[in-house]
Amino acid sequence: MERLMRASGLQGVYRRRGRRDVAGQATEEDLVQRRFEVVGPDRLWLTDITEHPTMEGKVYCAAVMDTYSRRIIGWSIDARQNIDLVVNALAMAVTRRNPPTGSTILHSDHGTQYTSWAFGKRLRDAGLLGSMGTIGDCYDNSMMESFWGTMQLELLDTRAWKTRKAIP
Template sequence: MFGFVAKHRGVWPVSWMCDALGVSRSGFHAWLTRPRSDRSIRDEELSAAIRASFLRSDRTYGARRVWHDLLEEGYACGLHCVERLMRQAAFKARPKRRQPPKDQGMRSVIAANVLEREFDADGPNQKWVADFTYVWTAQGWLYVAAVIDLFSRRVVGWSMSEQMTSQMVTDALIMAIWRRGRPDELLHHSDQGSQYTSEPFQRLMADHGITCSMSRSGNVWDNAAMESFFSSLKTERIKRKTYRTRKHARADVFDYIERFYNPKRRHSTIG
C-alpha cells in the first residue's frame, strides 16, 4: 500500500490516499526513509540475472533452467526463489502442446528396432536418431531433416529442402558423418519412411558400417527423442513465426539449431 501511495502521490494528495487505504501518514513517511531490506536488494539483483537468462533463451526457459543458469553464474539461491521472482515479473515459458500418440505399431520388415527405446548413450557417436518435419511458409512447405546424437542431444546433421526426398535425409546423414569423422560401431535409428528405406540412403549406411534400426510402423514413441527435438523447435521458435518465404524459414531454423539449440540451450534429460 505504501508503494501505491509513493507511485501516485503526484496524482492525489498523500493524506487522501492514506485515509482511503487505512494507513497512517507518519507510517508512510517512515517507510520512505527506511533503508531497504537485504532481501529486497537481493531480490532485485536476482531479478536482473533471471531476466537476462530468460531473454537469452528467447523466452523459452522455465524456472528450473533459469535456476541452473544462475547457479552456473555463481548465485546462491533456491528453485522456489526463482519461481517466485519469475511469477512477480510475469516470466512464463511457452507451454508445449502434446498429445500422447497411440502405441500400436507392427515390427519393421525393413530393419529391426535395435534401439528398443534405449535413448541413453555412454559416449558420443554410439547412437544417432533421425527424422524430418514440416515448416509452413507462404511459398509452401519446407522440409527439415535432422540427426541427433543421443549422448549429448546435439544436432550433428541437418538438411532442408522444398521436396520430401531421399536426398534430403541423405544430406543430413552426410553432414553428421563429416562432422563426426566417420564414427565406428554406430547405430542409426529412424522411422520406416520411404526416404530412409531408399537404396541411396541404405547404401550410404552400409558403406560406413552403420547399423540400421527402425521404429515399428506407425509408432512415434520408438523415436521419442527425435520427436522431442521437433516439438522444441516448433514450440520455441516456429509456432510464433510467420514465414513469407522458404529462405526466411531456412535462416530461422538454422539460427535455432546452430546459435541456440546446439551451443546454449539446456537439456533437462542429460542435466
C-alpha cells in the same frame, strides 16, 4: 433408414480399409528398443524429418541427433521431402563426426526416404548400423519427436514465415 433398408433386403456398401503393403520394402531390425541412454558419443544417432508451412509452401528439414549430447550433428533443409534430404543430413553427420565403423547405430522410422536403396547404401558405406522402430509408433523415436516439438513451439511457430529462405 436402417430398418427400411433391412426390410427391403438392401445393405450399404462398405469402403475397404486402406492397407499399406510394406512387403518388399527394405527395413532394419529395431536395435534401440526405446533405450536411448548411451555411455558415450557416436553410439546412437536418431534421424527424422519435420515440415513447416510458409506462405510460399512447405519447407522440410531432416536432422541427425547424437543421443549422448542431444545435439543435432547433421541437417538438411529443402522444399521437397525426398531421398536427397535425408542422405544430405546423414552425409553432414558422418563428415562432422567420422564415427568408427560398425559401432554407431542410426535409428529412424519407416519413411520411404529411410527405406530407400540410396539411403541404405549411404548407411552401409559409412559403416553405420541401421535400426528402425515399429511402424506407426511415435514412441520408437520419441527423442527426435521431442526435439521437433520444441523447435516448432519455440522457433518456427513464433511467427508466419513468408518464404522458405526466411526460416533460420
